[in-house]
Amino acid sequence: MAIPFSLLADLIVIIHFLFILFVIFGGLLVLHKRSWAWLHIPAAVWGAIVEFTGWICPLTPLENWLRLQGGGPAYTSGFIERYVVSIIYPSFLTSSRQIILGLGVIMINGAIYGWIMWQRLKR
Numbered sequence: 580m581a582i583p584f585s586l587l588a589d590l591i592v593i594i595h596f597l598f599i600l601f602v603i604f605g606g607l608l609v610l611h612k613r614s615w616a617w618l619h620i621p622a623a624v625w626g627a628i629v630e631f632t633g634w635i636c637p638l639t640p641l642e643n644w645l646r647l648q649g650g651g652p653a654y655t656s657g658f659i660e661r662y663v664v665s666i667i668y669p670s671f672l673t674s675s676r677q678i679i680l681g682l683g684v685i686m687i688n689g690a691i692y693g694w695i696m697w698q699r700l701k702r
Contacts, residue, residue: 584649591642598638602626603684606691613695623688630681633674 601608603626605619629636643653 582648584645585651588642588645588649588651591638591645595636595638595642598622599626603687606688606695609695610691616692619688623684627681627684630677630684633677 601619602622605615605622608615609619628634647653
């Protein structure tokens with residue numbers, strides 16, 4: 580039985596997208612249950628670092644490898660450039676936009692965690 584590499588690559592894309600959503604909005608889960616912070620804070624820090632430094636997430640080369648193994652083409656840009664930015668921005672991702680995205684992650688989650696701490700201090 581042949582390994583469905585293209586299906587695995589698509590699964591990686593879904594996991595990658597869900598991880599990005601978790602990085603951006605995972606603080607909302609912390610509002611529901613505080614123990615999510617142990618998973619979310621490192622994920623948010625990783626997401627911000629990737630944006631600030633221009634690193635490529637390890638899931639991108641894995642997806643490319645799976646696509647090549649399945650006989651499909653790999654892509655040379657990062658996940659955000661290929662899938663997310665093409666939806667949000669009409670042009671390619673620049674380093675200044677990456678910094679803005681990283682700051683957005685910090686601001687959204689900083690506001691959520693700040694609100695959690697404020698609520699805790701009120702009690």
